[in-house]
Amino acid sequence: MTSKKLSKAAQQGKDGDADSLSSASTSTTLSAIKTQGNDLKRLIEDTKLSINTRLDAVDAMLANLQSDQSGVKKKVEDLELAMTGCDSRLDEVERIYRIISTRLQDMHVKLTASGSIRKGPRHKKPQIEAIRVFVLEFTSSPSGSSAPIKDQNGRVFPTQEEREEDDLKKNCVLST
Incomplete structure (x- = not known):
């Protein structure tokens, strides 16, 4: 529309007299320039608004990324x-x-020295029983109870308390 006004003003300049041409042409040119200026002003404001909106979106994304980063840092710290x-x-x-290994070696030496352990496949049961008793005693808690321990076949070995009860029962039976 503004270009039409400018072309019209230029056409009038070719066709008309100088005085009327100059005032009409100047007025049309100024009006066209003003319209173009307003259009440019609106375009600049729209562009500025669009840029500000995009900057706000980028700021929000940055804040989310920083929040995610701090969450990741927290998770890494928790994992560490x-x-x-x-x-x-x-x-x-x-x-x-290491303690159990050392004690087992000491126990093996003592049992071998005392003759409780003899070489040969027939005498493995005393070793197994001695090791089982040792492990049960070692793993028992300070209160005297221990967690149930299972062998390879799923049999549960008696706890320290159960063994003490059995010993008491045996002593009672023997004393009567």
């Missing part, structure tokens, strides 16, 4: 803490394993 706990438990298990 759990791994540290597992490492300390593993160290404890290794320490207990």
Whole structure:
């Protein structure tokens, strides 16, 4: 529309006289320039609004990413803490394993020296029983009870308390 006004003003300039041409042409040109200026102003404002909207969206995405990043950092810290706990438990298990291994070796030496253990396949039961008793005593808690321990066949070995009760019953039967 603005271009039509400018072309019309240019056409009038070719066809008309100089004075009327100059005032009409100037007025039309100024009107066209004003219209184009307003259009440009609206276009700039719309572009600015669009850019600001996009910047707000980018800011929101950045905030979400930072929130996600802090959540991921928290999860990583939790995992590292759990791994540290597992490492300390593993160290404890290794320490207990070394203690049990040393005690079993000592026990084997003592049993061999006392003659309780003889070489040969027929005499494995005393070793197994001695090891079972040792493990039960070692794994019993300070209160005297222990968690049930199962052998390969799923049989549950008696707890420390159950063994003590059996001993009391045997002593009562023997004393009567």
